[in-house]
Each structure stands twice: as structure tokens, then as C-alpha cells.
Amino acid sequence: MRRTLLLLFLVTSGCSTGPAKAPPAKSVTVVETIHGVPVNDPYRWLEAGEAEEVLAWTESQNKHTRKLLDPLKFRASLRERLEKLASIGRVRSPRVFGRRVFFLKRVGLEAQPGLQVRDGYTGPTRRVIDPNTMSADGTTALDWWHPSPDGSLIAYGTSEGGTELSTLRIRNVENGQDHPEAIPHTRACGLAWLPDGSGFYYTSYPAPGSVPKGDEKYFRKVWFHKVDTDPSQDRLIFGEKRAKEDWPEPVLSPDGRYLVINVYQGWSKSEVYLKDLQHDGRWIPVVEKVDAQFSARVVGGKVLVFTNHEAPRYRIMAADPATPKMEHWTELVPQGDAVITDFDVFGDRIVLLELRDATSRLRTVGLDGSGGPVVDLPDLGTVSEIHADSRGADFVFDFMSFFHAPALYRYDGASGKVTSFERLPTDVDMSRFESRQVWIVSKDGTKLPMFLVHARGLSKDGNHPTLLYGYGGFAQSMKPFFGSALMAWLERGGVYAMPSIRGGGEYGEDWHKGGMLANKQNSFDDFIAAAEWLIKERFTSPEKLAISGGSNGGLLVGAVLTQRPELFRAVLCGVPLLDMVRYHRFQLARLWIPEYGCSDNAEDFKWLFAYSPYHRVAKGTPYPAVLLTAAEGDTRVDPLHARKMGARLQEATSSGRPVLVWIEKKAGHGAGKPLAKVIDQLVDEYSFLMWQLGMD
Numbered sequence: 001m002r003r004t005l006l007l008l009f010l011v012t013s014g015c016s017t018g019p020a021k022a023p024p025a026k027s028v029t030v031v032e033t034i035h036g037v038p039v040n041d042p043y044r045w046l047e048a049g050e051a052e053e054v055l056a057w058t059e060s061q062n063k064h065t066r067k068l069l070d071p072l073k074f075r076a077s078l079r080e081r082l083e084k085l086a087s088i089g090r091v092r093s094p095r096v097f098g099r100r101v102f103f104l105k106r107v108g109l110e111a112q113p114g115l116q117v118r119d120g121y122t123g124p125t126r127r128v129i130d131p132n133t134m135s136a137d138g139t140t141a142l143d144w145w146h147p148s149p150d151g152s153l154i155a156y157g158t159s160e161g162g163t164e165l166s167t168l169r170i171r172n173v174e175n176g177q178d179h180p181e182a183i184p185h186t187r188a189c190g191l192a193w194l195p196d197g198s199g200f201y202y203t204s205y206p207a208p209g210s211v212p213k214g215d216e217k218y219f220r221k222v223w224f225h226k227v228d229t230d231p232s233q234d235r236l237i238f239g240e241k242r243a244k245e246d247w248p249e250p251v252l253s254p255d256g257r258y259l260v261i262n263v264y265q266g267w268s269k270s271e272v273y274l275k276d277l278q279h280d281g282r283w284i285p286v287v288e289k290v291d292a293q294f295s296a297r298v299v300g301g302k303v304l305v306f307t308n309h310e311a312p313r314y315r316i317m318a319a320d321p322a323t324p325k326m327e328h329w330t331e332l333v334p335q336g337d338a339v340i341t342d343f344d345v346f347g348d349r350i351v352l353l354e355l356r357d358a359t360s361r362l363r364t365v366g367l368d369g370s371g372g373p374v375v376d377l378p379d380l381g382t383v384s385e386i387h388a389d390s391r392g393a394d395f396v397f398d399f400m401s402f403f404h405a406p407a408l409y410r411y412d413g414a415s416g417k418v419t420s421f422e423r424l425p426t427d428v429d430m431s432r433f434e435s436r437q438v439w440i441v442s443k444d445g446t447k448l449p450m451f452l453v454h455a456r457g458l459s460k461d462g463n464h465p466t467l468l469y470g471y472g473g474f475a476q477s478m479k480p481f482f483g484s485a486l487m488a489w490l491e492r493g494g495v496y497a498m499p500s501i502r503g504g505g506e507y508g509e510d511w512h513k514g515g516m517l518a519n520k521q522n523s524f525d526d527f528i529a530a531a532e533w534l535i536k537e538r539f540t541s542p543e544k545l546a547i548s549g550g551s552n553g554g555l556l557v558g559a560v561l562t563q564r565p566e567l568f569r570a571v572l573c574g575v576p577l578l579d580m581v582r583y584h585r586f587q588l589a590r591l592w593i594p595e596y597g598c599s600d601n602a603e604d605f606k607w608l609f610a611y612s613p614y615h616r617v618a619k620g621t622p623y624p625a626v627l628l629t630a631a632e633g634d635t636r637v638d639p640l641h642a643r644k645m646g647a648r649l650q651e652a653t654s655s656g657r658p659v660l661v662w663i664e665k666k667a668g669h670g671a672g673k674p675l676a677k678v679i680d681q682l683v684d685e686y687s688f689l690m691w692q693l694g695m696d
Contacts, residue, residue: 009673020067022659023060024645035602037609039581046643047586058643061661065528065627065684068658072687074696077685078488083109085484086679088426089157094396095387095409097493100151100173101126101396103408103422103446104142111138111674112587115145115154117173121410123419128173129156129631141672144189148197148256150388153227155193155200161633164188168202170227175312183231185216190249194256198427199226201237201250201259217588217635218244222261233454237261238273238283245590253298254390258321260286260303262295266594267474267515272296274303274324286324293509296324298365299345299390304332306343311335316343316350318369332369337506341477346388347413351375353386353397356438357449358479358506362386362397362411375411376418379404382479388503396421400482402453403430432456433490440499440533442526446514446659449506450499450530451480452539453490465693466495466540468531472523472554474504475512485682492695493638495539501526503552517572519595524559531560531567546689550574551637551669558613558645561624568624570692572685573668575630578641580612581605586638614641617648622655625692627685631667 003343027042032632046281048054069075087108094103099119104128108112108566115129134140143166145156152173157166168183185205202222208216214582221239225231238248238261247264257278263271272286272294286293292309303324305317316333319325338356345351349372354361360383362375365674377383381401387448388395389453393413400406407423435453442448458464467489471478478498500506503515503523515523531547534540550559554576591680597604628646647660653659663683667673673681690696 009454012497015175022650023057023064025650025652027647034537034599034609035605037626039609039615040578041582043647046647047582047638049640051169054643057228057647058661058663061643061646065660065662069684069687069691070659072691073655074690075687076681076685077327078690079679081491082679082682082686085428085487086675087425088405088428088484091406091408092398093385093423094398095147095390096149096389096394096396097149097151097510098389101421102145102147102148102151102154104161104557106598106675109674109675112141112672115142115156117151125422128154128176129171131158134158135160137646137666138674138676139666139672139676143187143672146189146191146193146200148200150194150197153193153197155189155191155202156522157189157688160667162631162672163633164668164671165635167512168204175515179223179228180395181231183234186239190222192250192252192259194252195254196256196308197227201252203250205362207675215244218590220247220426221248223247230345231499235297246357246595249295249592251295251297255457255670258298258303260296260298260457264293266591268293268513268594269296272305274298274321275319275403278518285318286322287326290326300348302367303485304343304345304350305329306340308509312510314340316340333365339505342386343507344386344395345390345394347390349413351386351411353383355477355479355506358451358477358500360479362513364413373416375584378407379580380480382481384479395429401480402435402451402482403433405482428487434635435475438533440529442502442522442529444522446502446522448502448529449502449524450466450497451478453496453498454484454539455490458539459494460538462535462538462541463544463551464495464540465493465544465689465695466497466499466534467689468499468527468534468547470501470523470527470530470547470549470556471551471553471554472501472503472527472556473514474503475509477505477554485686488682488686492690493531494695495534497530497534497539499526499530509664516595517604520596520607521611523556524563524611526559526579527556528567530562530565535567542567542614542695544691546572548572548574548685550576552577554578554637555580555613556640559611559616562613562616562618563611563627565623566622570689571603571624572625572689573626573628573642573645575634575637575639575646576613576628576641577637578612579614580608583641585642588636589638613650614645617645617652619652620654622661623653623657624655625657625688626659627688628660629662629681629685631664631669633666633668636669657692 030041090106101118105114112131114127117128118125131142143157154171159166166188170179191202222237225232225234253261254345261273272289274284294307296305303319315335317329318332342353359380364372386397405424558578599605630641630642649659
């Protein structure tokens with residue numbers, strides 16, 4: 001690809017963006033010719049996050065944002081209510097290992113959830129890892145944790161300031177003491193313990209300086225570590241001479257004989273390799289170079305392969321470990337009417353986590369594929385995680401819905417009964433509200449569901465403040481949830497709408513592919529259709545409609561606000577991707593090329609440039625009010641996107657409505673953010689919405 005760069009001249013500009021004038025940003029005319037197309041990038045200088053002039057501009061933007069948001073009269077009461085609702089706490093991620101049950105729990109207004117352990121389901125609970133004691137400001141987070149098979153040890157990772165750059169440590173569950181070794185560079189660590197807990201296979205990244213600058217975020221490899229030994233002596237197991245974007249995950253059979261490496265290559269493709277450790281055999285390529293998702297494990301003497309190959313709603317295949325390749329597979333669990341999103345094995349049975357019309361369903365089948373019962377759930381809602389010990393006769397799961405606070409449950413395989421073993425009391429009057437699912441039609445005739453949550457008996461007069469939230473990417477599904485911000489919004493008369501747009505995983509891989517790569521515009525069209533439906537059905541009006549999204553959802557609302565600015569009064573755009581011509585050059589973004597494409601490729605460039613929000617901003621357009629938020633410590637999406645988009649919108653808009661930029665310090669993409677910072681962000685976002693939608 002031939003690129004030419006033309007630097008022409010400098011222009012300083014600023015504009016009034018509401019009650020106060022936004023700090024000006026110089027506009028440096030940079031025209032780059034990409035595949036024969038001139039691309040204007042006037043705020044490229046804002047990419048250099050460490051440059052003094054960028055730091056100064058960012059600080060001035062933050063002060064401007066504080067000047068407008070801090071005096072809003074409803075902030076104090078909003079904060080008080082959000083803190084009260086947040087003090088309900090949170091429980092999630094139940095897992096069972098041997099006789100011990102582990103789960104995360106945040107109590108009251110603690111900054112971070114701690115890891116709880118309980119011997120059995122009815123005994124006392126104690127905290128075995130508490131990140132709240134690891135930093136004075138609550139910004140140390142527990143990123144991930146993997147107990148040994150008998151629950152006596154935990155390998156875990158912590159990071160600082162939202163960076164997710166974690167260090168692996170090993171803790172004795174009985175006495176709470178850490179072993180001496182610490183293994184750095186273990187971001188999002190995949191880990192598989194030996195059956196006796198003497199060691200484990202794990203993933204890590206290169207040390208800074210050992211690879212070209214920027215590549216420390218890639219070249220993920222699998223190593224073996226023996227407990228209580230020097231990590232520098234760890235043995236490389238898998239990953240040498242692989243593509244730097246590969247994402248390997250180790251899985252060990254319960255008897256320790258078979259090691260499986262699932263290698264994810266984006267969100268639509270993966271490969272599987274197997275080794276018989278008992279005979280020190282070679283790596284067997286179970287499946288490679290097939291355009292589909294595969295993940296495998298060996299349980300009960302079978303290789304179980306979870307895949308969407310020729311089954312977009314997923315199925316489970318089985319094979320003998322001695323002949324594990326695709327030509328020897330047999331179908332164990334066929335594709336059904338719902339999307340299988342996960343499975344686990346307990347005793348001689350399999351539990352399937354399924355998604356049907358964006359709500360969860362659990363059912364069990366035999367290891368021989370024989371049918372079994374559907375598990376009773378408390379309501380239509382969301383199970384986000386299931387976990388079983390293959391040697392046991394039960395499994396655990398979490399559950400929540402719009403009006404059901406998160407709780408943890410056990411399914412007893414012997415009796416078929418479901419019982420709660422950890423739940424959160426709340427005095428919120430849920431009877432005041434209702435939720436339902438409606439169906440809307442997108443631009444091309446595609447039907448999609450949308451959750452609506454609002455007060456009972458709501459009149460359809462077109463005057464209700466409404467928040468439309470979306471994501472639409474990476475096969476992630478939008479499901480019912482319980483949240484303090486949602487409750488506070490409903491209590492103030494707000495309507496909440498959440499559609500299942502293409503790009504998500506609500507209806508399997510076909511639905512995902514319908515909103516990725518060249519089809520990405522479908523995601524935006526679906527979201528626009530949801531907004532138009534809300535207006536047509538007189539739930540709201542353009543003057544009362546706000547949209548919100550974060551990360552890929554930030555791209556969504558960024559694209560929609562540039563394509564249909566007249567539909568919305570306010571936009572919350574969090575940790576967003578917005579310059580889709582250059583996104584792949586920063587942070588972890590090369591991992592997302594399979595989802596979006598890459599402008600280095602001429603065909604990909606056509607669709608990326610066509611919708612790239614930063615490049616679609618047009619001077620003189622009356623844009624809605626916008627609050628762009630990002631974080632200095634974000635190692636996934638660089639805050640340059642929010643900076644560049646903010647500067648361009650401030651210069652372009654003719655509406656007189658504010659375009660605000662807030663770049664948070666000591667925070668990242670969102671994972672591990674302490675509760676106080678979460679509440680600060682929610683107060684900013686919802687007071688901004690209340691201000692703009694006239695909810696005073």
C-alpha cells in the first residue's frame with residue numbers, strides 16, 4: 001500500500017460548546033493518502049499521550065468538564081442514592097474445587113470484591129484474598145484466580161490502577177500465606193493445575209526489552225511452573241514461532257494425562273492442539289486452519305470439542321484421545337433452538353448454559369449424549385458463569401435479572417434441586433417497575449428483540465427520558481442485569497432500553513458475523529432502528545432520548561451520533577474506539593483486526609473509512625450533547641480516540657450543546673476500577689443525562 005503524508009499548515013480553533021467555552025485545540029492539517037483516498041486527520045497530534053502539549057490540553061478539558069458538571073444541583077442526591085444502592089454489594093463467579101467453594105464478594109462500599117472460600121455450602125465463609133488491603137486508594141485489583149484441584153492453593157494475579165498488567169502469585173488457602181515466587185507479565189492468565197497441585201501450566205507475555213517496543217502486549221506463550229521454584233527456570237511449552245496475535249489457553253485433563261492448548265485467533269476462529277503427557281508425545285493438531293471456533297478438553301476418557309463449525313448456535317463433538325482429529329469426531333450434543341454458550345462436566349453428566357432470546361437457560365445431558373432436565377431458574381434472567389468439579393455430582397452458578405439481585409446457586413445432581421448458598425438482601429421496592437421484551441425491525445428487514453425497563457403503568461406520551469444502551473460486537477450478548485445505576489435511573493422516571501443488535505452473540509455466530517467486518521453497518525442500523533421505534537411508539541422523543549455505550553459500544557454510539565445526530569439529545573461515549581483508520585496501531589488493537597478489519601488492506605479500508613466516527617464529523621452539524629470518557633491507564637483502548645473525537649466535535653458542532661472530555665487518572669478500561677471511582681463516573685454520567693434531558 002502506498003501512503004503519502006502531506007503537512008500543510010497550522011490553524012488554531014475553538015468553539016462555544018454550551019454554557020462555557022471549551023478549551024481550544026490547534027488543528028494541524030494532515031492529509032494522508034490511503035489507497036488513493038485523501039484522509040484528513042487534523043488532531044493526530046493528540047495521539048501522543050505523553051507529550052506536554054497533549055497533557056496540558058487534557059488537563060484543560062478535564063477542568064472544563066468539572067466546571068460544567070460539578071455545580072449541577074442534583075449531583076448530591078444522586079450520589080447519595082447511588083452509594084445506598086451500591087452498598088447492596090455484589091457476588092459472582094462461584095467455583096467448586098474439591099470440598100471448597102470459592103466466589104467473589106464485595107460488601108457494602110468496599111473498593112474491590114474479595115475472594116471468599118467456604119468449606120462446603122453451609123459452613124462459615126472467610127476471605128482468602130482481599131485486594132482492599134493491598135493499596136490505600138483501592139486501585140489494586142484481583143484480576144483472575146485459579147484454585148488447585150483440591151482447593152488448597154490459589155494462583156492469582158493482581159494489577160494496579162486498572163492496567164490489568166498482573167503479577168502471578170500462589171497463596172495457601174489454609175493459612176493465607178503466599179509462596180515466595182512472583183511471576184510478572186501474566187495479563188489475563190490462562191492456567192491449568194496438575195492434579196496433585198505441585199505445578200501448573202500458565203500463559204505469560206514477553207518482558208519489556210525482550211521484543212520490539214509495543215510487542216510486549218503480544219506473543220502470549222504457555223509455560224510450566226513447579227511450585228516453590230525459581231520462575232526463571234520455567235519451561236516453555238507452547239507458542240514458539242506462532243503468530244504474535246495468537247491467544248493460547250491451556251486445559252489439562254482431570255487425571256493429568258492430556259494437555260490441550262486452545263489457540264484463539266480473534267472471536268471467530270481458533271485452533272486446537274493435544275499432547276499425551278504420559279507418553280511424552282508430540283503435539284497433535286486436532287484442528288487447524290478452519291474458519292470456525294473450537295475449544296476442547298479431555299474429560300472421562302473423551303475429547304469434548306465445543307464448536308460452531310457447521311453449527312452457528314454451537315454443538316459438542318466427541319472423539320477418542322488416540323484419534324482426536326476432526327475426521328474422527330462424532331456429534332454428542334447437537335445444535336438446538338438456543339445458543340450453547342458454555343458447558344461443564346459433573347460426574348457422568350454435562351451441564352449446558354444456553355441463551356434463548358437473550359435470556360439464560362440451563363439443562364443437563366449425559367456424557368453419552370442422552371437427554372436430561374432443564375434446570376429451574378428463579379426468573380427470566382442471566383447466568384453468567386457455571387462451574388463444576390468433574391469428580392463431583394453437582395455444579396454451581398450465578399444468577400441475576402433486572403429485578404433480582406445477584407445470587408449464587410447450587411444444583412444437586414442427585415436430587416435435581418436448586419438451592420441458593422449466597423445472596424444479597426435488598427430493600428429496593430422492585431414492584432414499582434416492570435420489564436418486557438419487544439421486537440423491532442431493522443433497515444434491511446431483520447427482526448431483533450429489545451428489553452424495555454420502566455415504571456409500571458407508564459403512559460406513552462412521548463415525553464419520558466429514555467436511555468438506549470448497546471454494544472453489538474465480539475459475539476458478546478446483552479442480557480438482563482441488576483445495577484445500582486439502573487435502579488437510580490428508573491426511580492427518577494427514566495426508561496431503559498437495551499436491544500440485541502447484530503455483532504453480538506444472542507443468536508449465535510451468524511448473528512455475530514452479521515455485524516462484523518464488512519457487515520458492521522448492520523450494528524449501527526439496528527441501533528438506529530431501536531431509537532426510531534422508541535420515538536414512533538411514543539415512549540420518548542429526540543429531545544428526551546440519550547444513548548450510551550462503552551468500548552466497542554463507544555464505537556457504536558460514536559458512529560450513530562455522526563450518522564443520525566438529529567435522533568438524540570445526549571450521548572455517553574465511554575473508553576471508545578473512534579478512529580477506525582488507525583485503531584490497529586495502538587495498544588492491544590491488532591487482536592481486533594479479525595473483528596473489524598485493517599485499513600492496511602484496501603478492501604477493509606473502504607468499510608472502515610465509510611463509518612469511522614472521527615472521520616465522519618462534519619463542520620456545522622448540530623450534534624447532540626456528548627460526554628466522552630477514557631482513562632490514562634487503559635491498556636486495551638488508547639484514550640487518544642476520546643481526545644481526537646472530542647476536539648473534532650467541539651470544533652464542528654453548531655448546536656451549542658456541550659461536548660465534554662474526561663480522561664481519568666489511575667484507571668483503565670474498566671476492569672478492577674474501585675467502587676468509589678465507579679460511583680464518581682456514574683454521578684458524572686447520570687447528572688449529565690439529567691441536565692441534558694431536563695430531569696431537574
